[in-house]
Amino acid sequence: MPSLRLSLLASLGLCGCPAPGCTPVDPPLARVESLEGDPDWQKVQGIWREAAAIAGAGDYPFDEAGQRRLFADLEESRTLVQGLAARGLLTESEAGLLQEDVDELVGLVGSKRPTELRMATCYEPMPYTPVRDTLTRLEGRLPLLEKLAVDETLHPEVVRRVLARVEEDLELLESEEWLAGHPDHSVPDLDPVRASSQRARAAVERIEARLAAPGATPPEAPATIPEVEP
Amino acid sequence: MSVEAEPPARPYPWPRGLVVELTWRCDHACGHCYNVWKNPGVPAPEPLPTAALLSLLDRVVDEAHLSLLTLTGGEPLLHPGFFEVVEHLAPRVGLNLITHGGHLDDHTIARLVPDRIRTWELPLLAGRRALHDALSGRPGAFDRATAAMAALKAARQRVVAVFVALRPNLAELERVVELCVALGVDGLMLNRFNPGGAGARGIAALQADPSALQTMLDEAEALAARWDLPVACSIALPPCLLDLSRHLHLTAGFCALGTENAYYTVDPAGRLRPCNHSPTILGDLQTQPLRALLDGAELEAYVAARPAACAGCALERRCQGGCKAAAEACVGSPWEPDPFLGSFMHLGRLGSPGITLSGSR
Numbered sequence: 001m002p003s004l005r006l007s008l009l010a011s012l013g014l015c016g017c018p019a020p021g022c023t024p025v026d027p028p029l030a031r032v033e034s035l036e037g038d039p040d041w042q043k044v045q046g047i048w049r050e051a052a053a054i055a056g057a058g059d060y061p062f063d064e065a066g067q068r069r070l071f072a073d074l075e076e077s078r079t080l081v082q083g084l085a086a087r088g089l090l091t092e093s094e095a096g097l098l099q100e101d102v103d104e105l106v107g108l109v110g111s112k113r114p115t116e117l118r119m120a121t122c123y124e125p126m127p128y129t130p131v132r133d134t135l136t137r138l139e140g141r142l143p144l145l146e147k148l149a150v151d152e153t154l155h156p157e158v159v160r161r162v163l164a165r166v167e168e169d170l171e172l173l174e175s176e177e178w179l180a181g182h183p184d185h186s187v188p189d190l191d192p193v194r195a196s197s198q199r200a201r202a203a204v205e206r207i208e209a210r211l212a213a214p215g216a217t218p219p220e221a222p223a224t225i226p227e228v229e230p
Numbered sequence: 231m232s233v234e235a236e237p238p239a240r241p242y243p244w245p246r247g248l249v250v251e252l253t254w255r256c257d258h259a260c261g262h263c264y265n266v267w268k269n270p271g272v273p274a275p276e277p278l279p280t281a282a283l284l285s286l287l288d289r290v291v292d293e294a295h296l297s298l299l300t301l302t303g304g305e306p307l308l309h310p311g312f313f314e315v316v317e318h319l320a321p322r323v324g325l326n327l328i329t330h331g332g333h334l335d336d337h338t339i340a341r342l343v344p345d346r347i348r349t350w351e352l353p354l355l356a357g358r359r360a361l362h363d364a365l366s367g368r369p370g371a372f373d374r375a376t377a378a379m380a381a382l383k384a385a386r387q388r389v390v391a392v393f394v395a396l397r398p399n400l401a402e403l404e405r406v407v408e409l410c411v412a413l414g415v416d417g418l419m420l421n422r423f424n425p426g427g428a429g430a431r432g433i434a435a436l437q438a439d440p441s442a443l444q445t446m447l448d449e450a451e452a453l454a455a456r457w458d459l460p461v462a463c464s465i466a467l468p469p470c471l472l473d474l475s476r477h478l479h480l481t482a483g484f485c486a487l488g489t490e491n492a493y494y495t496v497d498p499a500g501r502l503r504p505c506n507h508s509p510t511i512l513g514d515l516q517t518q519p520l521r522a523l524l525d526g527a528e529l530e531a532y533v534a535a536r537p538a539a540c541a542g543c544a545l546e547r548r549c550q551g552g553c554k555a556a557a558e559a560c561v562g563s564p565w566e567p568d569p570f571l572g573s574f575m576h577l578g579r580l581g582s583p584g585i586t587l588s589g590s591r
Binding site for chain 2: 059071106107108109110111113136137140141144145147148153154155157158161162164165223224
């Protein structure tokens with residue numbers, strides 16, 4: 001991490017500038033000592049030390065929660081650096097250099113994969129997430145399905161097949177018995193669920209009407225390849 | 231957070247799974263197909279009889295305590311013993327199936343559900359019927375693939391769509407994602423074009439430049455977040471050409487060869503290769519145990535291979551300079567840059583080749 005080290009040194013006024021015509025200036029000792037003893041600066045250094053260790057580590061140096069926390073910490077370090085500059089403990093140019101180092105650390109940390117994605121290779125592509133929010137899925141899928149049915153991107157038989165599955169979800173959401181039997185702490189108020197179900201039902205009926213319209217269905221359903229042609 | 235040692239190191243660990251190419255036969259004609267027997271001078275392998283193949287796989291599964299086999303081809307459903315293979319293996323080991331979906335009617339699916347196949351991977355190359363069919367080299371491919379996806383989801387199967395990013399279809403990504411959401415598929419594999427086989431003859435027409443790919447990846451990040459759709463970039467994306475550092479919704483990685491995530495490949499004749507993109511034969515599993523091939527000099531040399539231009543880069547050991555199998559298939563050596571890196575390394579966003587990430591500022 002050469003550039004990071006340079007920036008850290010520069011921020012303490014300990015790095016000479018090699019540019020021609022540039023006269024190194026010794027920083028006021030008091031400012032350096034104040035910075036070194038400042039809790040915010042110490043916190044910045046701690047965050048960066050951790051990020052630098054992660055950046056130089058192996059393929060899966062953290063889990064997803066750890067990755068999120070480290071990104072959040074790095075963002076916090078930006079704010080802390082700005083605060084140090086505002087308090088006169090860093091010059092603006094020093095703070096600018098340090099912000100560049102944060103950019104670099106964010107990039108390096110972002111190139112690492114969390115342990116949950118250890119199996120996310122070509123043939124085990126992603127973590128399995130079997131539990132989905134039925135309501136969210138319906139609200140996302142139905143407008144798309146309607147669009148793809150209207151512009152005939154999808155074959156009508158495919159739309160019918162998808163609708164059958166959507167219907168299963170929708171019937172659950174329309175069932176007061178099912179809702180009562182499956183309390184969801186993330187949905188304390190069921191009225192929005194009922195309203196959403198009504199909108200979804202209306203969308204399903206529009207799609208079904210379109211499929212039933214004369215000429216909506218091509219003469220042949222998509223058939224599998226009839227014979228082997230290697 | 232735990233810090234782990236950097237792989238790979240000998241002795242190479244057992245892989246979690248293997249890729250099994252059941253047959254070289256296919257009734258699609260994708261211009262981007264990387265099947266190695268479509269490389270010049272690489273003959274299509276003579277397939278083992280089904281019984282011999284199953285005997286070989288039984289032995290390897292036991293030897294390496296494998297948890298996963300990925301069945302592919304060619305088109306695996308064209309293997310005459312396909313159902314026998316699945317019936318035999320499914321109780322013993324997890325199975326993934328890579329298929330174009332053209333042979334998955336309700337009757338066929340009924341023989342394979344509820345618990346024979348863990349993950350189904352089907353192509354979705356465009357959001358428009360005509361383009362998908364053209365890229366597949368087969369009229370009707372789009373309708374058959376989407377019908378198969380809908381039928382599999384109706385049967386509560388785990389389905390992953392595969393989008394291969396080619397110059398002609400880059401603009402299709404949003405429509406493909408919308409299709410995925412509408413069909414209810416569980417995730418999208420977003421692969422850059424990785425030439426080899428038939429694809430090696432179409433690089434100029436099919437290979438997108440880094441700028442166009444970066445734009446597509448940025449779009450993919452936004453779409454993945456918007457639709458909460460898992461998106462995995464399975465083909466290595468050289469970090470000197472593409473920036474995924476802020477793509478928190480995309481997963482990506484580097485060549486897994488020599489690690490437990492490697493996907494060593496068994497060809498139809500029972501020979502082991504480093505992966506399904508590489509034409510290198512590591513040995514014959516009919517006559518040699520898997521451990522002997524993992525410990526062999528051929529694999530060690532292959533793991534060590536990386537382009538000379540990448541020497542000294544901070545990510546040299548992890549990135550390994552893109553896809554060495556594509557380099558081998560198209561340029562003739564895994565020590566050369568693969569066609570993507572070789573074509574565009576002069577544009578490197580971090581500077582000239584060999585400049586390290588950390589020293590690039």
